[in-house]
Amino acid sequence: MKILVLGAGVVGTCSAWYLQAAGHEVTVVDRQLAAGMETSFANGGQISVSHAEPWANPHVLPRLLKWLGRRDAPLLWHWRADPQQWLWGLRFLRECLPGRVQANVAAILALALDSRRRLQTLREELALDYDQLQRGILHVYTDRSELAAAMSAARLMARHGLEREMLDAAACVVIEPALAGAADILVGGDYTASDESGDAHRFTQALAERARQAGVTFLYGVEVERIASAGGQVAAVVVNGEGGPRLLAADAYVLALGSYSPLLLRPLGIGLPVYPAKGYSATLTLADDSHAPSVSITDDERKLVFSRLGNRLRVAGTAEFNGYDLSADPVRCQALIDRTRQIFPKLAVEGEPAFWCGLRPATPSNVPLIGRSRLSNLWLNTGHGTLGWTMACGSGAALADLVGGRRPAPEFPFLRG
Incomplete structure (x- = not known):
């Protein structure tokens, strides 16, 4: 499929990597001039x-x-x-209730453990260096x-x-x-x-470069302005960059814009607890x-x-x-x-x-939102809170599995749309 990933932070970049590895044609759009320039830029640097x-x-x-x-x-x-x-x-x-805390810890741990293992594999296979x-x-x-x-x-x-x-x-x-x-x-x-531990910014930029070499297209300096929907799915995304506004269309879309994700979905009547x-x-x-x-x-x-x-x-x-x-x-x-x-x-x-x-x-629970949205061809990978880098590789791999109709390995409450 032709897939458009919105956001080139660590979560969006990992999503793009695993989607291209699964055989999809992937384009990533970000308003910054390089990958990992916002929330991934100078964070705590822990795989925790x-x-x-x-x-x-x-x-x-x-x-x-x-x-x-x-x-x-x-x-x-x-x-x-x-x-x-x-x-x-x-x-x-509400998420402070003991029963909910136990369920949230179990979900976060399952994804984080899988993600750390995948990060270690990526580092070895791609010879990534990020302090x-x-x-x-x-x-x-x-x-x-x-x-x-x-x-x-x-x-x-x-x-x-x-x-x-x-x-x-x-x-x-x-x-x-x-x-x-x-x-x-x-x-x-x-x-x-x-x-x-390590530098999430350096990791994101290194992985983005490897993804580019593998065939992923990165469109930097391009602002995502609006998601246009029709018939229960995304028809196109309105973006604005050098040359003015234009439409980008794909078979599927991945929303990985972190804190800005809810702002794009609210006009469509979709609320995200982010x-x-x-x-x-x-x-x-x-x-x-x-x-x-x-x-x-x-x-x-x-x-x-x-x-x-x-x-x-x-x-x-x-x-x-x-x-x-x-x-x-x-x-x-x-x-x-x-x-x-x-x-x-x-x-x-x-x-x-x-x-x-x-x-x-x-998110109120610290459990990220990963999976299909109410729009049939729009996928979410957002809401990671303080553990964005910790869960990024596992989230990207799980999303690629879900898009491909496969069940991801971690026991996690993935969204079903």
Whole structure:
């Protein structure tokens, strides 16, 4: 079939790769001038299957009350006159029920484990280089109640095939010596040796180039303006780029535009439970005597991750719900640096940090939307939240299976239209 993929982020690019591998003629459209230039550009850099516990869980409710009114809160909710925001928030609260959390963790883990395996296969087969490190992910805790919640989450994940090894503070420092300066505030941690880290932007661009060499067409600098439908299916997509507006038609379409996906479907009467969750990052250039970590670190209390990317340290995380606003709050930016200094007091850097923010496409459950929409030839691959890169390869492969009429391997609630 002739397939048009809307979006060249990590999820759209992976979708294109697996669709062309299945024998389809694939074209990718993106408004940026290269692949991976928006939410995939400067994210946390983790392949973090161990982060499968969704934001929506019973432990988050008292934290939300504690964080109210704080501009530097790990999760910041700006109240807006936006019915979509309020509806998303109500659904989020429903997903905090224990039974729903268990089902969501099982679904996320099944897809994430499959996705990590596929990423490793792609890396080997295509000789991809993206500052990758296979040194695991270490979750650290400075609050005993957070550590207790992590133990509960680890037991749940163990039942679904992921082992998170619980550690005391001393063992955390053994795994990552750069934590020695913060040993007095650590209360423990957990370690997942099978997780990885790397630069999602470099990965996306490398895979896009391999896809181009394999025959995928990439149309950059082309804005998707509207989906035209007729007779219960997509008739064409209206795009605008150099040369003005035009129609692009295909046999099937894949919507992988992240947080912007609902905006295209709303005029067609199709609602998606996806809302933008703005994440922040700071990229620090390391000095020769940096005392920087080489194991990727997750700070669950502050919802931050620290990933070594060559001679850079990426500090990223938090979530700000403020519609499609992409402005960077200096208070939240400074909070990244303050926590970095607290966890790594001996860190030596060069120059000023490069701050960035991007809109993660969050569903209330953190379970992405993958499968056929209500329009028979429109397929969805969106809503991956904080785990876009973690689940990208598995999502792309699963989508290619679904388009080809095959049942994907992971036990996951794929959409049926």
